Amino acid sequence: MTGLRSWLVRRLLLGAGQTVAVVLLVFALTEALPGDAAVALAGDQPDPGRIAALRETLHLDRPAPVRLGEWAAGLLHGDLGTSLTSGRPVTSYLAAGFGPTLLLAALTLVLLVPAAGGLGVLAARHEGRLPDRLISAVTLALYAVPEFVLGVLLVAVLALRLGWLPPTAVGYGDDLLAHPAALVLPVLVLLARPVCSLTRLVRAGMIDALASPYVAHARRYGVPGTRIRYAHALPHALGPAAQQLARTVDWLLCGVIVVEALFVIPGLGTVLMNAVTERDIPVLQGLAVVFGCTAVVLNLGADLVTHRFVPRTGEAA
Amino acid sequence: MYDGPLDNPRSPGLRRRGFLAAAGGAAGLGALALTGCTGPAGATAGGGGTPRRGGKLRAAFAGGGASETLDPHRASLFADAARAKALFDKLADFGADLAAEPRLAASWEPNDRLDRWTVRLRKASFHNGKPVTARDVLYSYRRIADPHQAFRARASLEPLDLAASRAPDQRTVEFALKRPTAEFPNLLAAFGAYIVPDGAQDFDHEPVGSGPFRFVSFTPGRSALFRRNDAYWDGAPHLDELEFLVANEESARLDSLLGGQVDYAHELTPTTARAHEGRGQIEIVRLRNSAMQSFAMKTDRPPFDDKRVREAFFLLADRKELVDGALSGAGEIGNDLFGKGYEYYADGLPQREPDLDRARHLLKQAGAEGLRVTLDTSAVAAGFTEAAAIFRDQAAKAGVRVKVAMGGKDSYWQDTLDSGTLCCYRSGAMPIESHFSQRLLTASTTNATQWRHKDFDALYQQAQSTRNTQDRAAVYARMQRRLHAEGGFLVWGFADWILGTARTVRGVAHRAPANTLDWARFDKVWLA
Numbered sequence: 101m102t103g104l105r106s107w108l109v110r111r112l113l114l115g116a117g118q119t120v121a122v123v124l125l126v127f128a129l130t131e132a133l134p135g136d137a138a139v140a141l142a143g144d145q146p147d148p149g150r151i152a153a154l155r156e157t158l159h160l161d162r163p164a165p166v167r168l169g170e171w172a173a174g175l176l177h178g179d180l181g182t183s184l185t186s187g188r189p190v191t192s193y194l195a196a197g198f199g200p201t202l203l204l205a206a207l208t209l210v211l212l213v214p215a216a217g218g219l220g221v222l223a224a225r226h227e228g229r230l231p232d233r234l235i236s237a238v239t240l241a242l243y244a245v246p247e248f249v250l251g252v253l254l255v256a257v258l259a260l261r262l263g264w265l266p267p268t269a270v271g272y273g274d275d276l277l278a279h280p281a282a283l284v285l286p287v288l289v290l291l292a293r294p295v296c297s298l299t300r301l302v303r304a305g306m307i308d309a310l311a312s313p314y315v316a317h318a319r320r321y322g323v324p325g326t327r328i329r330y331a332h333a334l335p336h337a338l339g340p341a342a343q344q345l346a347r348t349v350d351w352l353l354c355g356v357i358v359v360e361a362l363f364v365i366p367g368l369g370t371v372l373m374n375a376v377t378e379r380d381i382p383v384l385q386g387l388a389v390v391f392g393c394t395a396v397v398l399n400l401g402a403d404l405v406t407h408r409f410v411p412r413t414g415e416a417a
Numbered sequence: 418m419y420d421g422p423l424d425n426p427r428s429p430g431l432r433r434r435g436f437l438a439a440a441g442g443a444a445g446l447g448a449l450a451l452t453g454c455t456g457p458a459g460a461t462a463g464g465g466g467t468p469r470r471g472g473k474l475r476a477a478f479a480g481g482g483a484s485e486t487l488d489p490h491r492a493s494l495f496a497d498a499a500r501a502k503a504l505f506d507k508l509a510d511f512g513a514d515l516a517a518e519p520r521l522a523a524s525w526e527p528n529d530r531l532d533r534w535t536v537r538l539r540k541a542s543f544h545n546g547k548p549v550t551a552r553d554v555l556y557s558y559r560r561i562a563d564p565h566q567a568f569r570a571r572a573s574l575e576p577l578d579l580a581a582s583r584a585p586d587q588r589t590v591e592f593a594l595k596r597p598t599a600e601f602p603n604l605l606a607a608f609g610a611y612i613v614p615d616g617a618q619d620f621d622h623e624p625v626g627s628g629p630f631r632f633v634s635f636t637p638g639r640s641a642l643f644r645r646n647d648a649y650w651d652g653a654p655h656l657d658e659l660e661f662l663v664a665n666e667e668s669a670r671l672d673s674l675l676g677g678q679v680d681y682a683h684e685l686t687p688t689t690a691r692a693h694e695g696r697g698q699i700e701i702v703r704l705r706n707s708a709m710q711s712f713a714m715k716t717d718r719p720p721f722d723d724k725r726v727r728e729a730f731f732l733l734a735d736r737k738e739l740v741d742g743a744l745s746g747a748g749e750i751g752n753d754l755f756g757k758g759y760e761y762y763a764d765g766l767p768q769r770e771p772d773l774d775r776a777r778h779l780l781k782q783a784g785a786e787g788l789r790v791t792l793d794t795s796a797v798a799a800g801f802t803e804a805a806a807i808f809r810d811q812a813a814k815a816g817v818r819v820k821v822a823m824g825g826k827d828s829y830w831q832d833t834l835d836s837g838t839l840c841c842y843r844s845g846a847m848p849i850e851s852h853f854s855q856r857l858l859t860a861s862t863t864n865a866t867q868w869r870h871k872d873f874d875a876l877y878q879q880a881q882s883t884r885n886t887q888d889r890a891a892v893y894a895r896m897q898r899r900l901h902a903e904g905g906f907l908v909w910g911f912a913d914w915i916l917g918t919a920r921t922v923r924g925v926a927h928r929a930p931a932n933t934l935d936w937a938r939f940d941k942v943w944l945a
Contacts, residue, residue, distance in 0.1 A: 133825075133827075134825050134827070134828045134832070135825070135827050135828025135831060135832075139827070139828050139831045140827045140828070141493070141567075142830070142831065143493065143830060144830045144843075144844075145569070145572075145830070145863060146830045146831035146834050146863060147572055147862035147863055148862065149572075149862060150567050150569075150571070150572065150862075151831070153564065153565075153566070153567040154567040156565075157565065157566060157567055183483070183484060185481075185484035186483065186484040186485075186486060186637070188483070188484075188637075192483070193483045196483060196636075196638075197483075252668065255672055259672065259676055260672065260675050260676060263676075266676055266678060267672035267673060267675065267676035267678065268664065268669050268672050268673045268676070268678060270477060270662050270663075270664050270669065270673040270678050270679060271475060271640060271660070271662045271673075271678060271679070273636060273639045273640055361665060361666050361669065362666060362668065362669060363669070364662075364663075364664045364665075364666075364669045364673070366482075366638055366639050366663075370482060370638070370665075371482060371483060373482075373665075374481065374482030374483065374484065374638070375482075377827060378481070378482075378484060379827065380484065383483075
């Protein structure tokens with residue numbers, strides 16, 4: 101157990117380092133962009149006097165290291181700073197965007213895991229036969245469709261032509277749960293590609309596992325087929341799938357920009373897009389910290405799952 | 418400044434600026450034929466009918482996310498401007514011809530030298546029941562002019578000497594000006610020059626204005642809900658409630674309109690308009706003359722420091738092709754002058770037509786044969802990149818090689834203000850006088866054509882010191898003739914601004930360029 105604990109500590113330290121690096125990189129890249137928040141705010145009236153005044157009110161006239169230092173000092177007290185454009189705390193931006201994004205991510209995940217697991221196992225069981233070929237063909241084809249195209253298609257057919265579902269979530273604000281119909285299309289779009297990639301991974305893992313000596317051994321002992329599939333073979337197939345799942349969740353949480361824009365869901369992706377256009381560096385940094393931490397924790401979780409289900413892979417690697 | 422956020426870079430989306438940058442619609446002079454009536458009831462959508470009271474109108478705008486504010490002095494997006502208009506009033510606002518119309522000001526009267534103006538306020542009250550007084554006006558203007566802030570209207574109020582202005586009684590303001598300003602009412606109508614109660618600082622929680630709607634709730638980047646102000650001085654709105662919703666993607670605004678989730682969608686593309694116009698599902702409203710489209714030549718550097726080259730460029734442009742190609746036909750051709758259809762516009766000047774032979778001749782005279790120029794453009798506004806490509810091909814026919822350079826969106830305006838030689842340029846509606854003062858005087862802060870001529874400045878000052886409107890119009894006409902002959906703006910078109918409304922929505926003004934009084938005005942709208 102001590103091995104696991106030191107491994108955890110090392111991973112967490114590494115993760116913290118990675119997060120710091122991400123934040124620094126975001127800051128440096130935003131600084132390197134042409135123009136700053138003052139220029140972005142001045143827009144088509146780039147009156148030099150007004151830009152200078154904006155720089156002064158936004159404290160952009162101070163050197164970059166000073167601004168970064170103050171922000172980092174605030175971070176140590178749990179203060180993510182205030183937005184350049186509105187003066188509101190960055191935490192309020194994150195809090196507002198987190199709810200809708202989390203809801204979408206959770207719903208997608210709840211449907212994704214059983215769907216991808218079931219389809220993957222089904223395909224593996226019938227390897228090379230009709231169900232497998234059907235599942236493979238559909239997942240490959242669907243995977244090739246970009247979210248935007250799929251979203252537009254679904255809206256055009258299901259919402260506007262047939263009128264079954266609302267085309268967007270406009271006006272529902274935070275209270276998306278009170279309008280479940282508005283969530284159907286976004287979740288379908290979000291599900292489409294991860295289902296494909298996960299199904300393929302589970303299928304491949306299952307085929308390997310089912311062909312392995314220990315499964316053959318279990319068969320010889322007369323263990324029932326269902327038990328072999330789900331208790332013996334599936335865990336083996338879950339290792340790579342868990343890694344992929346972590347990346348998917350990361351992708352979902354970090355705001356799926358296209359889906360949010362298309363369906364007017366005011367989540368983190370929307371916050372991110374706005375912050376970039378406005379050169380709102382404190383908000384970008386806050387998002388970078390949150391995204392960085394989320395990515396580290398999720399990947400850690402995925403590694404733990406792999407560790408648990410496929411203990412030997414760690415040593416072999 | 419008077420210029421509204423025609424295409425503000427803060428609006429996000431999938432960098433749909435190309436997107437929503439859409440200003441388009443079909444050309445035509447039909448709307449102008451409808452003029453005549455000044456009132457909002459004049460040219461409106463959905464025919465007439467008797468206004469019906471009640472209901473809630475949901476309007477979708479592109480927004481600015483969590484940074485949106487209800488501070489009317491900070492407004493810079495269309496959504497901000499529309500919300501500010503619902504909650505607050507200005508002393509004056511622009512009619513369809515961009516002449517100032519009285520709003521909270523009942524009247525204005527200058528002294529002989531035109532450098533002192535007495536404004537009498539109408540009887541109006543804020544939502545908390547307190548009357549709108551001269552103190553509120555002076556407070557509001559002093560707040561806008563605060564040098565430590567950077568409110569958009571500050572530059573417009575620059576001619577005011579606020580320290581010397583005073584309030585002799587509750588409903589009278591005496592404005593002192595730094596110099597004669599015949600066009601003083603334009604300042605009262607300036608974009609963002611709203612009147613707020615004396616001492617007001619916080620607008621996020623419970624903003625109090627004197628506008629047609631009262632505040633109910635606001636979530637930045639999502640929704641703002643307002644209710645009818647029954648005590649409104651200009652008559653209570655027909656609607657019970659008005660909700661502003663934010664949808665940054667044009668497709669999302671259109672989908673929610675088609676799906677019945679909203680009743681009014683601001684800023685649609687010409688393609689959308691063509692697909693849905695006359696189909697009966699939704700109404701398409703085209704606001705003509707909303708966006709001037711041009712190429713700006715820097716007149717202080719080669720090759721454009723030679724007026725023969727500038728004239729040659731005027732003759733290279735096939736305006737019809739530019740409007741059809743870059744604006745998808747949603748606009749009218751321009752004549753190298755700002756403000757088609759506005760007050761003081763020199764519409765007597767001959768329409769410029771392409772004339773490649775004369776252009777070649779002029780270039781040869783100027784010793785500029787085989788000229789190569791870089792044209793800066795960016796996807797910052799609708800049609801910019803398309804216009805650049807079309808003009809490149811048009812110029813090539815006369816042997817001028819135009820190299821199109823793509824710039825970033827967020828810093829485009831600043832990048833092209835002083836550098837480069839030729840760039841794509843566009844402007845929202847503002848009075849012609851403001852266009853002169855902001856862009857064409859030696860001291861102008863956004864002089865994109867580097868047009869600096871002492872005699873031109875003198876003509877502007879002369880106009881500002883001229884009390885008689887006809888005499889003033891004559892001076893403006895002289896200035897415009899000069900610009901038409903040798904100015905730096907190759908104005909090739911005026912884009913429509915396109916809205917969509919549900920079929921039940923009535924009373925939407927058709928003849929109101931974006932940024933004018935009747936644009937995005939919901940107190941005269943009703944639901945049938």
